[in-house]
Amino acid sequence: NNLVKYFPINGGILGKQIAKVHAVDDVTFTLEKGKTLGLVGESGCGKSTLGRTILRLIEPTSGSIIFEGKDITNISQKDLRPLRKEFQIVFQDPFASLNPRMSIKEILSEPFEIHNLYKNKNERLDKIVSLLKEVGLSPESIDRYPHEFSGGQRQRIGIARALSLNPKIIICDEPVSALDVSIQSQILNLMMDLRDKYKLSYIFIAHDLSVIEHISDNVAVMYLGKIVEYTSSENLYKNPLHPYTQALISSIPRHNIVEKRERQVLQGDIPSPINPPSGCRFHTRCPFAKEICTNEVPNLKNLGTTENPHHVSCHFSKEIKDKKIN
Numbered sequence: 001n002n003l004v005k006y007f008p009i010n011g012g013i014l015g016k017q018i019a020k021v022h023a024v025d026d027v028t029f030t031l032e033k034g035k036t037l038g039l040v041g042e043s044g045c046g047k048s049t050l051g052r053t054i055l056r057l058i059e060p061t062s063g064s065i066i067f068e069g070k071d072i073t074n075i076s077q078k079d080l081r082p083l084r085k086e087f088q089i090v091f092q093d094p095f096a097s098l099n100p101r102m103s104i105k106e107i108l109s110e111p112f113e114i115h116n117l118y119k120n121k122n123e124r125l126d127k128i129v130s131l132l133k134e135v136g137l138s139p140e141s142i143d144r145y146p147h148e149f150s151g152g153q154r155q156r157i158g159i160a161r162a163l164s165l166n167p168k169i170i171i172c173d174e175p176v177s178a179l180d181v182s183i184q185s186q187i188l189n190l191m192m193d194l195r196d197k198y199k200l201s202y203i204f205i206a207h208d209l210s211v212i213e214h215i216s217d218n219v220a221v222m223y224l225g226k227i228v229e230y231t232s233s234e235n236l237y238k239n240p241l242h243p244y245t246q247a248l249i250s251s252i253p254r255h256n257i258v259e260k261r262e263r264q265v266l267q268g269d270i271p272s273p274i275n276p277p278s279g280c281r282f283h284t285r286c287p288f289a290k291e292i293c294t295n296e297v298p299n300l301k302n303l304g305t306t307e308n309p310h311h312v313s314c315h316f317s318k319e320i321k322d323k324k325i326n
C-alpha cells in the first residue's frame, strides 16, 4: 500500500544528500493467492526495485506491505526469517544467479541448510531428485555444474531452487528475458503448471507486454516509479486506456493484426528518475499531452466497475475511453 522507495544521492564536499532517485513512488496493488500479477515497464521504471522492496531485500522509504493480513513492513530481520521461506525470487540471468563452483546438488541443498530442513541425507537427496523432476530435469544431472546446462535448463534449476522451500509467493524478475524465444514459452508453461499445482502467487516482472499476456491474471503497467494502468489482463490487452500502455501494446505484432491497431512508436527515452517530469511523468513522450499534463499529477482512477476495476492515471482517460480524443 502506497509503497515508496527513494534512493538518496549524496554529493558535494560534505557528502550531503543533494537529490534522490524516485525509484518507486506511491505504488498500491493486491496479489491474490494462486494468481499472477504482471508488472511491466521499460528498464529503469522501478519494477525490480519494487520486487525487492516487497521481499524486504530493500527497505521501503514509506508505505506498507501486508502479507496474509499481517503488516510485515517494519518487522525485524529476525521475525522476518521464518517468512523468508514464503517469498522466493527467480532472477533474469540464471547463469549469474547460480554459483559456478557448486554442483546442482549443492545449489539445491543450500536453502535446506539455511533453514535447517531435511537433515537426513537420504531424505534430502530424495527431495532434490523430486525437485529436479518437477522442473523437467533428469535426476542424473545432480552432480553436474551450471556451465554444463543450457540457458533454459539453468532457469529450470533456478525455479527448482525457488520451489524448494514451498513458498507462497515467487517474484519472477524477467525470468525469460535472457532466453531464446523458442525456450521462453517452455519455461512460461512450466511456471504456469507449477503455479496451478501449488497455488503459488507470482509477481511476474517483464519489460514488454507480449511475454506476460498468457501468464498474468492482472497487470500493472509502471512508468518512472508509478503505476499508470492496473486492471485484469483481459481489460488491459483488449482495451488499454493509458497512452503508454496503448503504445506498448501496439508494438506487439499479433495485436496489430487482430485489433487493427496502428503501431505507435514512443518518442525519446524514458526520462531520468532523479528529476522526473512535473505533472504527468509521461507528458514528455505522450501524443495526447495538453497543458494540464505538465502541471498536475493525474491520480489513478477506476474507470471500470467495482467488480471489474480498471485503474488508469491520465487526465484524459475518460475521453480516451470514449474515443473522443486523438
Ligand code: SF4
Pocket (backbone or CB within 6 Å): 242, 243, 244, 280, 281, 282, 283, 284, 286, 287, 288, 289, 290, 293, 298, 313, 314, 315, 316, 317
Ligand atoms: Fe498523456 Fe496527459 Fe494522460 Fe499523461 S495525463 S498520459 S501526458 S494525456
Ligand code: MG
Pocket (backbone or CB within 6 Å): 047, 048
Ligand atoms: Mg530490472
